[in-house]
Amino acid sequence: xxxxxxxxxxxxxxxxxxxxxxxxxxxxxxxxxxxxxxxxxxxxxxxxxxxxxxxxxxxxxxxxxxxxxxxxxxxxxxxxxxxxxxxxxxxxxxxxxxxxxxxxxxxxxxxxxxxxxxxxxxxxxxxxxxxxxxxxxxxxxxxxxxxxxxxxxxxxxxxxxxxxxxxxxxxxxxxxxxxxxxxxxxxxxxxxxxxxxxxxxxxxxxxxxxxxxxxxxxxxxxxxxxxxxxxxxxxxxxxxxxxxxxxxxxxxxxxxxxxxxxxxxxxxxxxxxxxxxxxxxxxxxxxxxxxxxxxxxxxxxxxxxxxxxxxxxxxxxxxxxxxxxxxxxxxxxxxx
Numbered sequence: 001x002x003x004x005x006x007x008x009x010x011x012x013x014x015x016x017x018x019x020x021x022x023x024x025x026x027x028x029x030x031x032x033x034x035x036x037x038x039x040x041x042x043x044x045x046x047x048x049x050x051x052x053x054x055x056x057x058x059x060x061x062x063x064x065x066x067x068x069x070x071x072x073x074x075x076x077x078x079x080x081x082x083x084x085x086x087x088x089x090x091x092x093x094x095x096x097x098x099x100x101x102x103x104x105x106x107x108x109x110x111x112x113x114x115x116x117x118x119x120x121x122x123x124x125x126x127x128x129x130x131x132x133x134x135x136x137x138x139x140x141x142x143x144x145x146x147x148x149x150x151x152x153x154x155x156x157x158x159x160x161x162x163x164x165x166x167x168x169x170x171x172x173x174x175x176x177x178x179x180x181x182x183x184x185x186x187x188x189x190x191x192x193x194x195x196x197x198x199x200x201x202x203x204x205x206x207x208x209x210x211x212x213x214x215x216x217x218x219x220x221x222x223x224x225x226x227x228x229x230x231x232x233x234x235x236x237x238x239x240x241x242x243x244x245x246x247x248x249x250x251x252x253x254x255x256x257x258x259x260x261x262x263x264x265x266x267x268x269x270x271x272x273x274x275x276x277x278x279x280x281x282x283x284x285x286x287x288x289x290x291x292x293x294x295x296x297x298x299x300x301x302x303x304x305x306x307x308x309x310x311x312x313x314x315x316x317x318x319x320x321x322x323x324x325x326x327x328x329x330x331x332x333x334x335x336x
Contacts, residue, residue: 033058033078034101038280040131041066042109049129085109087122095122104280104308104318105133135278135285140311141243142276142284147313148240152177152219155191158317160334162199170197170334172317174213183214183222184233190214193224197334223255230267231258238272244309246284248276268294283310285318300326 037055041048050066055078062074062085071090076083076099083099095114101107109129114122157173174193181190190212197207211226220240223233238253252274257267270290277285288305304321320334 034081034083035280036060036076036078036083036099036101036107038136039065039134040107041134042129042131044123044127044129049131051131089118089120092117094120099131104283105135107131107133133280136281137246137278138281138284139245140282141245142286142309142311143242143313144244144286144309144315145240145242145313147309147315149219150313151315152191152215158336160320160336162197162332162334164331164333165329166199166202166332168197168199168202170195170207172334177213177215177219181212181214186214186216186222188214188216188222189219221253225261227260231261231263232256232270233258233263241274244274244276244284244286246276246278248274250274266295268292268297268300277306279308283308285309286315294326298326300324 036053040051052063058078060076073088076085081101085097085099087095096112098110111123111127155176162168175191177189177191179190193211195209213224214222225231232255253272255270259265259267273289275287279285286307290303292301294300301324306318307315317336322332324330
């Protein structure tokens with residue numbers, strides 16, 4: 001059995017809780033027509049495949065770059081999250097398959113029909129190959145501050161699954177930051193955040209945690225209070241960048257942690273930074289990183305909260321990665 005220390009989970013309800021995604025339930029599937037453009041890779045029976053897709057509207061051309069077979073061409077017609085793909089050899093139809101987008105980075109290609117021709121064979125109907133899309137380093141800048149302010153004002157609710165050392169599921173949510181409140185003598189607004197998680201093969205088997213996040217009237221984070229877990233204060237206001245580009249890095253704040261609101265007993269610090277990672281030609285991944293140190297200055301956990309950001313600044317959560325340390329090898333991945 002693996003014991004989950006709840007104090008690291010408390011980071012989810014501080015500043016990161018305010019950046020948890022749009023309103024609604026679990027993350028939605030891609031809208032029609034799905035975008036299959038990019039480089040996809042997978043394997044079947046020991047053979048590696050790499051496909052390059054160039055899409056225009058609801059149709060695309062696909063090239064197999066590994067292994068390269070002379071005379072092979074592919075065309076696709078997209079409907080919703082799927083594409084009907086036709087394979088040709090020297091302009092003669094060889095096979096048809098269905099390419100289904102599972103999420104922004106994963107798809108399956110399933111053989112529908114196959115008519116061997118010109119000495120070539122193909123997979124039997126029903127054969128499915130899982131393909132993974134390579135990230136693309138987009139060049140635009142993304143208005144992350146605009147997206148951040150929108151999320152705080154609107155609130156959210158997101159379901160997730162848990163993998164890694166433990167498996168399970170849960171929900172992460174926050175109310176809109178509209179309630180007048182005073183924190184550390186500063187008048188502003190507050191939002192109530194909740195975090196629930198059910199786990200298998202771990203102790204405790206379930207976690208239910210709530211906290212209150214505090215902001216200035218302009219939504220600058222002030223700190224949070226999670227009774228029985230942590231009381232966090234930004235001694236210096238965090239800096240949320242106006243815009244970001246792929247490859248950008250920075251530190252946006254440090255929270256001083258106490259055991260409760262009396263601040264009589266220190267409980268460590270949370271050092272928070274960000275890295276902007278490649279995703280697609282029109283989106284990027286905002287990776288918010290929190291390193292949690294105990295009162296002795298020892299690193300006890302590292303949490304990475306990843307969000308997809310688009311040109312409008314809309315932030316959509318993709319995952320939370322928590323790696324415990326200081327003698328623990330527990331690793332949890334929460335996927336939205």
